[in-house]
Amino acid sequence: MSVCFHSVVKPFSLFPQFDFNRYTRSPNFTTRFSIQNYDNNVRRDRRHRFNPSISVLEHGTGVLSPADDSEEVSVGSEVLDADDGVLEGLVDVAEEDAGSSPASVSTKRLVKKKVDDSEEDGEDSRFKLRNGREVFEEKAYLVGVARKDETDELFSIEESLKELAQLADTAGLMVVDSTYQKLSNPNPRTYIGSGKVAEIKTAINGYGVETVIFDDELSPGQLRNLEKAFGGNVRVCDRTALILDIFNQRAATREASLQVALAQMEYQLPRLTKMWTHLERQSGGKVKGMGEKQIEVDKRILRTQIGVLKKDLESVRKHRKQYRTRRLSVPVPVVSLVGYTNAGKSTLLNQLTGADVLAEDRLFATLDPTTRRVQTKNGKEFLLTDTVGFIQKLPTTLVAAFRATLEEISESSLLVHVIDISHPLAEQQIDAVEKVLSELDACSIPKLMVWNKVDKASNPEEIKLKAKDLEDTICISARKGSGLDEFCNAVQEKLKDSMVWVEALVPFDKGELLSTIHQVGMVERTEYTEHGTLVRGYVPLRFARLLTPLRQTCISRSPMSSEDDMLL
Numbered sequence: 165m166s167v168c169f170h171s172v173v174k175p176f177s178l179f180p181q182f183d184f185n186r187y188t189r190s191p192n193f194t195t196r197f198s199i200q201n202y203d204n205n206v207r208r209d210r211r212h213r214f215n216p217s218i219s220v221l222e223h224g225t226g227v228l229s230p231a232d233d234s235e236e237v238s239v240g241s242e243v244l245d246a247d248d249g250v251l252e253g254l255v256d257v258a259e260e261d262a263g264s265s266p267a268s269v270s271t272k273r274l275v276k277k278k279v280d281d282s283e284e285d286g287e288d289s290r291f292k293l294r295n296g297r298e299v300f301e302e303k304a305y306l307v308g309v310a311r312k313d314e315t316d317e318l319f320s321i322e323e324s325l326k327e328l329a330q331l332a333d334t335a336g337l338m339v340v341d342s343t344y345q346k347l348s349n350p351n352p353r354t355y356i357g358s359g360k361v362a363e364i365k366t367a368i369n370g371y372g373v374e375t376v377i378f379d380d381e382l383s384p385g386q387l388r389n390l391e392k393a394f395g396g397n398v399r400v401c402d403r404t405a406l407i408l409d410i411f412n413q414r415a416a417t418r419e420a421s422l423q424v425a426l427a428q429m430e431y432q433l434p435r436l437t438k439m440w441t442h443l444e445r446q447s448g449g450k451v452k453g454m455g456e457k458q459i460e461v462d463k464r465i466l467r468t469q470i471g472v473l474k475k476d477l478e479s480v481r482k483h484r485k486q487y488r489t490r491r492l493s494v495p496v497p498v499v500s501l502v503g504y505t506n507a508g509k510s511t512l513l514n515q516l517t518g519a520d521v522l523a524e525d526r527l528f529a530t531l532d533p534t535t536r537r538v539q540t541k542n543g544k545e546f547l548l549t550d551t552v553g554f555i556q557k558l559p560t561t562l563v564a565a566f567r568a569t570l571e572e573i574s575e576s577s578l579l580v581h582v583i584d585i586s587h588p589l590a591e592q593q594i595d596a597v598e599k600v601l602s603e604l605d606a607c608s609i610p611k612l613m614v615w616n617k618v619d620k621a622s623n624p625e626e627i628k629l630k631a632k633d634l635e636d637t638i639c640i641s642a643r644k645g646s647g648l649d650e651f652c653n654a655v656q657e658k659l660k661d662s663m664v665w666v667e668a669l670v671p672f673d674k675g676e677l678l679s680t681i682h683q684v685g686m687v688e689r690t691e692y693t694e695h696g697t698l699v700r701g702y703v704p705l706r707f708a709r710l711l712t713p714l715r716q717t718c719i720s721r722s723p724m725s726s727e728d729d730m731l732l
């Protein structure tokens with residue numbers, strides 16, 4: 165089973181009045197999965213529809229590109245051949261391509277290990293235990309396009325396909341192989357060249373592949389043409405649909421579920437184009453215009469539902485906003501953890517605060533923000549927020565839908581960019597994160613770079629030395645808990661940059677205020693006078709405003725520029 169099953173079912177079930185089955189595969193296109201009860205060893209098989217969110221076929225209906233006037237794909241009956249390929253890991257085996265496409269073609273085999281049929285009962289070998297359930301892993305084949313002229317791509321095509329394989333694995337699919345094609349521009353009808361399409365068709369037939377995943381977003385027409393070219397039993401989906409699907413699976417709160425549902429619907433809307441033109445053809449043109457009318461009706465329903473979703477989201481967000489406003493009224497600085505997915509953000513939050521946020525070796529483990537108070541050994545405090553991780557080619561619909569969640573980031577005093585320094589693509593991941601941060605207008609917030617997973621790196625000492633030479637960079641191992649004191653000190657130092665210098669005379673009967681100044685600020689000197697305690701140091705701007713009635717005219721020179729005082 166693939167988790168993609170749920171991508172359409174879950175959000176759309178929020179809106180029973182809209183029949184999304186019209187836009188998904190016919191009921192006879194099913195794959196089987198079973199749930200095995202290991203306690204009593206009873207296996208219950210059941211049929212489950214596989215509906216990746218962009219699969220848009222139904223009884224001869226589907227999305228057509230404007231140029232496409234050919235016959236609809238007839239969707240075949242279930243084909244579920246047992247196969248001998250099982251996912252073992254990503255093994256690069258460069259392979260010369262036969263050159264079936266006019267464009268330069270190359271193929272890279274990412275995954276494969278043959279299992280002797282006699283050892284494993286073919287189909288049974290594809291039942292895997294995931295989260296305590298036995299699921300059927302569908303076979304997936306990955307396809308990418310390397311642009312000949314685009315040298316500024318962050319990830320090479322091989323790297324991008326490896327990441328796609330990881331995403332597919334996270335979604336519960338079994339990647340059997342992958343290929344890519346070098347093109348100046350993607351083919352508008354089929355994304356890849358016709359030779360490559362034929363080559364992939366042969367390969368997927370050989371493997372018994374159920375799903376072909378493209379590394380870039382496909383247009384509705386490309387999607388439809390490719391499904392037609394590969395044959396009725398093969399689904400085609402793209403990176404965006406896969407990511408949306410993973411998010412849908414991971415959404416644990418109402419807000420996250422609504423946000424993902426919204427992103428999926430926005431993604432679906434343009435893909436409903438010309439869904440009903442088959443009716444006109446089937447009836448020999450007698451009901452001309454009927455298809456157009458139906459699609460308009462459906463689009464209107466979908467737009468209405470998007471509106472309802474947005475309203476629901478608004479009310480959910482109101483609650484969170486209230487909570488945030490309350491939090492902001494407490495003068496503790498907010499520090500946000502940002503970074504590429506799987507970098508170790510949640511592990512760091514858990515280590516520092518004893519929180520119990522899910523941290524696991526899977527992409528997009530966290531979707532909802534969690535904020536906890538960190539108390540450092542020297543009695544300081546700050547709030548630490550963990551949130552959703554980023555990835556290259558992050559779907560814009562997702563960024564838009566999660567904008568409210570991500571606003572937490574842009575409102576923080578400091579960003580901690582967590583990096584998996586043991587990852588071979590650490591540099592590219594940093595760039596991808598910076599790119600998303602700039603989309604969120606969060607580039608101007610002070611930043612601390614945290615090189616995590618040094619324990620996993622092959623050259624930890626070398627890495628630590630390198631980090632020492634760099635400004636605002638520290639090395640930690642969140643899992644082992646090493647470097648955390650340095651981390652807290654570095655956070656304090658960086659927070660100082662966003663604070664202002666104050667000198668305030670705190671009356672003796674306001675002891676609580678004095679201890680808050682110590683907790684949230686950086687007190688440099690205290691002096692006891694007959695009217696109270698004279699405190700000199702840095703405090704967060706918001707807090708400095710609260711202290712205004714107690715502030716003294718500058719007795720000593722602030723180490724910072726006088727601009728800070730002007731800010732007040």
Ligand SMILES: Nc1nc2c(ncn2[C@@H]2O[C@H](COP(=O)(O)OP(=O)(O)OP(=O)(O)O)[C@@H](O)[C@H]2O)c(=O)[nH]1
Pocket residue numbers: 503504505506507508509510511512522523524525526527528529530531551552553554616617618619620640641642643644
């Ligand atoms: N070896 C090692 N593994 C780590 C370290 N920090 C985190 N990990 C592992 O990395 C994996 C991902 O950690 P998470 O904390 O879930 O990562 P994340 O950044 O929150 O990921 P998302 O929520 O998907 O964005 C988990 O298996 C962690 O145990 C570390 O310092 N060393």
Ligand SMILES: [Mg+2]
Pocket residue numbers: 509510511522523529530550551
């Ligand atoms: Mg996380």
